[in-house]
Amino acid sequence: MLMSDTSRHTRFLREFACHEEAIRAYVRRLVPTRCDADDIFQEIAIVLWEKLDEFRQEENFRSWAFGIARYKVLSWLRDKGRRRMVLDADVIELIAEESEREDPYLEMQRKAFDSCFDKIPAEHQQLMTAAYQPNVTIQELAATSGRTKAGFYQWLYRMRQMLLECIQRTIASEANP
Amino acid sequence: MTNQTEFQRLVQDYLEGRANADQVAQLNDRLREDAEARRLFREIMNLDSALHQASMRDANAPHPLPSLTDSSELTSSARSQNARVHPVRRWGVSILAVAATLLLAFCGLPWLMGPQQYATVEDAAGVRNLSTGDRVGREPYQIDTGTIELVTGRGARVVIEAPASFRFESEQCLRLNYGRLAADVPETAHGFTVLTSSGKAIDLGTKFGVDAPEAGEAEIHVFEGEVVAQSTDGGNLRNLRSGEAFRLQTVEGKVSAFRSAAFIQPGEVTSLDAALRAGQVERAHLATEKLRQDPSLIALLDFESSSRRPGVYRMVQGRWPGSQAAEFVNVGDHMKLDVGGDEPWPQLTLAAWVRLDHLGEPYQSLLHTDGWDDVNAGQVHWMVTRLMTMRLALRNNRLAPEASTKAGFPDSITDVSSEKGRWVHLAAVYDADEKIVRFFLNGQFDGETKLSVALPAKLGPAQIGNWNTNDRTLSGRIDEMLILGRAMDDEEVKALFESGNPYR
Incomplete structure (x- = not known):
């Protein structure tokens, strides 16, 4: 040892x-x-x-x-x-x-992510983190949330897009107080 | 714009592993040519990583805490944990050997999921849903009363005091949603990490405490050795050494006053549990009820009543599981009191159970009547001095010429913090007719001071934990304060201590 x-x-x-x-x-x-x-x-x-x-x-x-x-x-x-x-x-x-x-900027983005993620409703947060669990099957997750598999991916993509926009907005607003 | 949306979709298909060969080729071309596309690509992938890390932080958090009052639920929840099979990763023995126990055990690396049982309950005092010998895995726990001592597979000793909610994420990683924890980490468990919502503490060979209130920021206190602290959002790493404390605030974090008595330490749980088993709670209860019948009683504060006394303080667990005590942390924290009226009290007994830190210099206030005026001759100030001895000062009293105390006030002899970090019983008995102040520590007579002028004591508006004229801190908890309008004798003080002693 x-x-x-x-x-x-x-x-x-x-x-x-x-x-x-x-x-x-x-x-x-x-x-x-x-x-x-x-x-x-x-x-x-x-x-x-x-x-x-x-x-x-x-x-x-x-x-x-x-x-x-x-x-x-x-x-x-x-x-x-x-x-x-x-x-x-x-x-x-x-x-x-x-x-x-670009790492310092990407790090800023990850920090901004936290506040953006906090803003989305708790049930959406839970569903998103569930989708990121290692052994999850999207099929099942989609079913429990009342969506088709494709529908679930659509939702996930939209959520990511929204988060990315929020992150960009947050950083832009911090740059120009 | 549509172009960009389409590109985002393409990247997301790729990151979900849903892109086909054509799409990957398309992505290659686009990224090779277009710097703007590469920038967007990096940002989406970066977001994916942030989401992934957020999901690791609160893995299982979406599942509501099972109520663990029923032991059958505990086993069934443990069973469902076991049922979930973790994919076995390919690990060469050589890698394991090289990486050494420490690295493998590090919290951030989820690969050593290993055994499903991470710790064993070594002692539980007044905890309803866990008892000695229970094994603790990855299921969440909530304890509403009492104190528990756990030992992890690597030998880290962890004491958690109720109310608390916690969960082991791995053998080396404990998430503390709220509660108070003290850890004693041997070399075999270096790297043991405590996660809170506002940050984490990584052990580097230490004894340390984490105080995570239900609402607000957690604090890390290092009793011995070294700890790395990191606020969740701040990223700033901070090395803490013995006697240092740090508040994990969002972004930066902040140095705060070191408190060690705020934490129940390994070893203490055993004697707390022994006292509970010996029926001390009932004994204390009977003794308190008897005191309430005492015709000379001025006040008996046990902090159990639902109506909160005015002041600035926290309610925390008292000496008994689920009981209450007042905790004072910051300079100026206090509890207001108005007892004893305008009457003169020729005899007075003051007694309290306290847990004190070596802070609050120059004086820790136990009970200070408001002001300190000639017009209020006989008014009472009871405190712990810088030397950690007790003092009972009455306005316009005078020491007898033969009194040996240097400071000019009646002081006790023994350091009351000799058992620092534990509950101690302090008592002072005043007799104006006998012109004497007598001090007791844990029921034992400590010393006495003779007076030449001894006025009847005056009470009235007062503060516990502070003095209204000049801020004084009581750094710690106070549980049960007795103010009695007669002088208790040595036997009575001893009995008072024995009936209320939370240890065996």
Whole structure:
């Protein structure tokens, strides 16, 4: 067991806790499904842990992690992506690059998301989070909410569109007080 | 615009895994050529991640809390949890070994769902729906009364005081919707995390407390070691060390006053439970009823009545499961009182059960009559000093020449915080005819101060926890205050302590 090295744990946890959401979001932007994103994120977490000694204190943990994440995503694409509906590697590279530059703005968007999400009725919130649970079948969820499967997706898409508009509005209003 | 809506639809089909090969090809082309499309794509995917993380935060939250008063419901809810099969992920032994227990156990990683039982109830004092030996999994719990001590599979010891609502999300991750919690985390459980609606506390090898009120922001208090605190919205990470406290406010979070006595600590639950089993509640109740019949009774505040006394304070759990006590946190918090009228009281006994922190300097007010004037000779100020000794001052009284106390007022000798963090019984007995003040700590005689001038005590308008003239804090809880118009003898004070003692 590596239990003896408490300070290493401490250091890692500190950084990781701080940047976890951003790394998850970064990975999500590069792979097709949430499930893939989760799997890859878990692998990235382990690599970050293993390579922690290579991370220098003066470096930015987030960009260091993004670098590792990007590499992991691309190798995942090579290995497993072929059998799936994935975007081309050059497109992903492009998105990754711009995504990293735009990260502070995307983080603002995620913060604005919280207040936008709070504004939608509780039953819609519940239905949306239910749709994001790992083992959910949309078919069943649609049935319990009195919709067809297609109807449920339509609703979900509309909700996302509304949320995105709210996020954009929120940020615009913060920029011009 | 329609174009954009169509593009959004395309991206959403892709992110739901519903896009066919043609659609993916279309998306590739569009993204390769159009920077604006890429921007929108990133924002939609980013939103998807935010939604995903929100759903992880309140996984299962949509399900209403089952009422756990009936143990059959508890088992059936546990059974339905077990019935849900988690997909087994592919994990090489080497990865597990390398990642080490700590990383695997980290809250944010949902992959170590592992066993369905995360903790065992080690002790329960006055909790109706959980008892010693019960195993706790991922089902939500609500406790309305009492205090519970749990030990997780990794050995983190957690005390939760009612009223509370909580749920283990994993062995290393406890969501506290509301309630008060103290955790003692050994090295094997480093990284143990407590989530609240306003933020989280990640242990880095510590003893710490989390106070999450039903409405409002949670506070983290570090008794020993180090904790990382993070507000939900703020993202700002904050390292807290021994003796520090932090309020998890939306956005930034704020340093707040450290309180340790506010939390029931591991170990305390055992002796609380033993006292309950020994019938202490009934004993205390009988003793209180007897006191109510005492012809010299001026006031007996047990804080149980439904009508709230005026003032600024919180009601929290008292010494007994489901009982009430007043808690004072901020400077100026107080409870107003007007008892004893204009009458002179040549004999007076003051007694209270308190849980005090080492704060509230220079004085923690137990009972301060309003003002401090010559025209009100004999008015009473009862407090705990900076040295954590008791003081009973009466206006215009004078110490006897042989009195040894340095401060010029009758003071007790023993530090009342010697059992800091626990309930202690404080008593002061005044006798103007005998010209003496006697102090008692937990029923034991502590010391006495002789006076040369001893006026009859004056009561009237007063504050508990503060002085109306100059703010004083009582930092902690006060449960049951007795104001009696006669001098109790040593045996009576001892009996008063013994009948009301919440510990065994």
